[in-house]
Amino acid sequence: MSKEEKVIPYKIYLEESEMPKAWYNVRADMKNKPAPLVNPATKKPVTEADLAPVFCDELIKQELDNDTRFIEIPEEIRNFYKMYRPSPLVRAYCLEKKLGTPAKIYYKFEGNNTSGSHKLNSAIAQAYYAKNQGLVGVTTETGAGQWGTALSMACAYLGIDCKVYMVKCSYEQKPFRREVMRTYGASVTPSPSMETEVGKKMLAEFPGTTGSLGCAISEAVEKAVTTPGYRYVLGSVLNQVLLHQSVIGLEAKAALDKYGVKPDLIIGCAGGGSNLGGLISPFMGEKLRGEKDYEFIAVEPASCPSFTRGVYAYDFCDTGKICPLAKMYTLGSGFIPSAIHAGGLRYHGMSPVLSQLYHDGFMKAVAIKQTEVFAAAETFARTEGILPAPESSHAIKVAIDEALKCKETGEEKTILFGLTGTGYFDMYAYEKFHNGVMEDYVPSDEELAKSMSALPDVE
């Protein structure tokens, strides 16, 4: 519990001069490093040369670097950050009052940019290194569209091309997201498409398919490796992404330090792990170094429960099985949450860094049903004024639960959670919730056993 001597404002903004100048690489402080990516052909750890056709050179270095604690943020990226960062660290006075809790609740709000989420933090970095390498452009996939939007913005700013493969059902159901990307000059192709061999094969086998994230990844990778001057970029899961997203935690920590506040409990939603990893990294570093103690909770959807019901094993990152293998908590690369799940965080696996930390007992995880998530989202919107993304609302739900526990015990815990983004493009899901027709989906043990039975054979 922290002593607060200064009056804490509703929102703490850092000065430009206080913004981080380097990203923090939590792997440097991990005794047990995350397991290396493995080449699916050789079953050996990937080398820089293995990855060079797919990823940008500098990003490969970052991906494989388990030792360098701080990596400088290039000035051009820092200038871009200044357009939409520092993001506010908000003291949730109104929510505390509404709950009647003695807990002190803070959230780091990453939604005040047009991508609507924290994804922009890594998108600009990846686009920058691509441009710096003299590339013409990048390819990627997007589901709900936040990552695709972020990458489009970054590429527009730097003047490089951006090709986005958007899961077909999202392309059709979320025309607004598509148009935002087009505003930023990106080409957006519904996946599966006739532009790639993977896509053609998929359409031949399943003519009516509405696509999947795994297939879109495979198409984007194929396009990158077969088009001169292009590389593939990814918005979550990878080590490099967590590195870039550490800017969230670094800013949050600097803002709290200014006011002498130390959080007891840090909560983040977890899909692929980009936000959670970024938020907790600098705090986790202190814990790993034995300097300070914090409690960490990863919140995942009950419909895609990789931490709480998955296995810790090597698995494919994409359904096309052309990407390197990663050791992670996974539900199997064939697992796709039911379409009735609207709450996001649909990836079958989890960041290898976070998987290792979870495996080593440095953090907890809980899984939440989506109707509870939307109820928490509504409470939050009405009290704090921000309409949260369903993804972010997983963290809200657990923050509220923890604050209510404090109400019972009288404990004045300081809680920090990550509010990753806004829900402006998720109103179909909110509508279902308002109309009382939102259902919960929890995969059966049999379903998970089946999807986890097809793991690759790697030790």
Add this chain to the structure above:
Amino acid sequence: MSKEEKVIPYKIYLEESEMPKAWYNVRADMKNKPAPLVNPATKKPVTEADLAPVFCDELIKQELDNDTRFIEIPEEIRNFYKMYRPSPLVRAYCLEKKLGTPAKIYYKFEGNNTSGSHKLNSAIAQAYYAKNQGLVGVTTETGAGQWGTALSMACAYLGIDCKVYMVKCSYEQKPFRREVMRTYGASVTPSPSMETEVGKKMLAEFPGTTGSLGCAISEAVEKAVTTPGYRYVLGSVLNQVLLHQSVIGLEAKAALDKYGVKPDLIIGCAGGGSNLGGLISPFMGEKLRGEKDYEFIAVEPASCPSFTRGVYAYDFCDTGKICPLAKMYTLGSGFIPSAIHAGGLRYHGMSPVLSQLYHDGFMKAVAIKQTEVFAAAETFARTEGILPAPESSHAIKVAIDEALKCKETGEEKTILFGLTGTGYFDMYAYEKFHNGVMEDYVPSDEELAKSMSALPDVE
């Protein structure tokens, strides 16, 4: 032209302690006061008693007060402001670089809240005074939905009821906006409806009508005056709204003053005038008092050109003709811009305060076609990262034009414009623009002559 001695950050945020504690009432400094509202029955200036059945008591006082220069912002409103204010004053470094202009461009960005615009500044004030008076709730109308969303948020925060009449075509075409309002607990009724006499009459006469703002106003007013414990509130045009919106200009001025910057030119988009009036008020006050000089430009759509092609005369504020009459620049209360106009700012009249200032030569006005507006919006989005609302983009267009003039002349003008909000719910219009099927609409002289021929007979 201003001397800048300190390094200007990308975004200037005021400290909480620097936020305005009082609104500024520009009428106090106007030698020619705006013409009073007139009772349509008696043709005499309205009294507090005339307005009491429609508006909240304290708001009537503010509406009629032409003399008090500063009106204290109640603490509860100031606390609410702290949730989403101060809004950033942004130095548009990236846009300046893109344009290659020696001009220094600043914008006050009001879009970082869930209503997506500046409307929340007045919504919370009006909801507060309603609650303070012991009312059960408020009624209003909304077109595109920004005002309705803002009012829903304010009412949810204060725990009073909110009934929104939403123009039927918007209700159907913008289901997301409707769901945001429902998230905040508002009841949203498509207008015309069977809930009011005005609505029933309209539906009987025009069974297929998709509604109009004027009709929705009439329904909301009728509902307020016939339901015990309710009053009607309005998001623009009125003096009280400009008063509340002065927080925009006060913050902008405080932020600029901190860095010793004086704008030469201030630009705002103008529909009913709430944003423009709020932004320019404190600067206009200095001009009216002869302390400093500024140039002001109001930017309106060529499709609804009340300043540039309207008449300065008493007119009805609503098509149902049940509201008080206002003296303003108007195109006639029957004027409705063509449906092909997607750029917002559709009101037939203009704030009486701004009308008087324009009439007295204190500001200029220009009208812009929407395809030019969307082109400017796209340039802005790609360089400054923010996806602007079509309304706001009118100001962007003229700011860019003025900055390019400086490029020709070499003049280092300091330009300030109001960026009122974000365009997340306007992607249909952006899509039309991207697909090259957006058309421009400019009313003919005959069309305007006809709509302006039905003005009420008041001197």
